[in-house]
Amino acid sequence: MKTTKQYGKHADAALGMWVKLARAYATFNRETVKDIRRYGLTQPQFGALECLGHLGAMTIGDLSRKMLVSGGNMTCVVDNLEKEGLVRREHSHEDRRAVIVALTEKGDTLFQEIFPEHAERITQLAAVLSEAEQAELSRLLKKLGQALAD
């Protein structure tokens, strides 16, 4: 959304940057969602599958923190993945409050199959930028994201 009003040079630059960040994210995300839908998954479900597939079993709390979403939300996502037989819940022996979630064999098989294809699609989408541009964008985004994470 293009602002026509002036709020100061610094503010206008910052607002413009934020708008472009939000739009680039929304647009890129829409394409990834389209790809993921081919596998019968929603994006949050795919994200959880990916997290578990790469990093292994973990508590729901850890999963929600890695994915930057709330615990209540992750409960819902895991509920649906469990319904599809892609993950299983186990209670932790170390801490009886905690629930460990892991990929089932079915879930791991699906992950192994679809992640490379999805990675290929992400590569295609990112190809509008050169390698150097991708690297620079990564550097700046990392700087922005990490500074605000504190």
Next chain:
Amino acid sequence: MKTTKQYGKHADAALGMWVKLARAYATFNRETVKDIRRYGLTQPQFGALECLGHLGAMTIGDLSRKMLVSGGNMTCVVDNLEKEGLVRREHSHEDRRAVIVALTEKGDTLFQEIFPEHAERITQLAAVLSEAEQAELSRLLKKLGQALAD
């Protein structure tokens, strides 16, 4: 989420970039949501208010396209804004299918009051990057976002 698996040099770079984009967005967004909540609004509500405040009355379809969300969703957002007396719906004379949504006086007053403060907050958040970095980030994000919008 850090991938430990190798999918090829190009794919790894693209995946890394996408992860950083998603995380930077999520983190920056969380901060903007926190600011907006001070005014008793949700983020989508604030976005609609901002759009109407800057660009004036428009159809619900136009609004949803500018905000890159679905029409069904915008109906819901506008419903709640209408409930708060911040916007009003009017039927279009040119096209009787269309609904025009505009800020009420109450809505405009609120917008005029809170947007400058919010802009200030965005400026603060963006200040972890230099002016040059902000400009470069904007350029790359614009390039990425526009290429995918086609």
Next chain:
DNA sequence: TCATTATGCTTTAAGTTTAAAATATATGGA
């Protein structure tokens, strides 16, 4: 002119998302 196709908004159903509340468990200090 009329029928077919397209389009605008709303509703529906399912999933996501949050903060806060609820319940059980763990931790730390007196």
Next chain:
DNA sequence: TCCATATATTTTAAACTTAAAGCATAATGA
């Protein structure tokens, strides 16, 4: 040891989000 505080997960309520369906209106072509 005991109690206050903290924490893990789930539930609840409200809002968001999508695609598809529904309904009304507009556009187009025979």
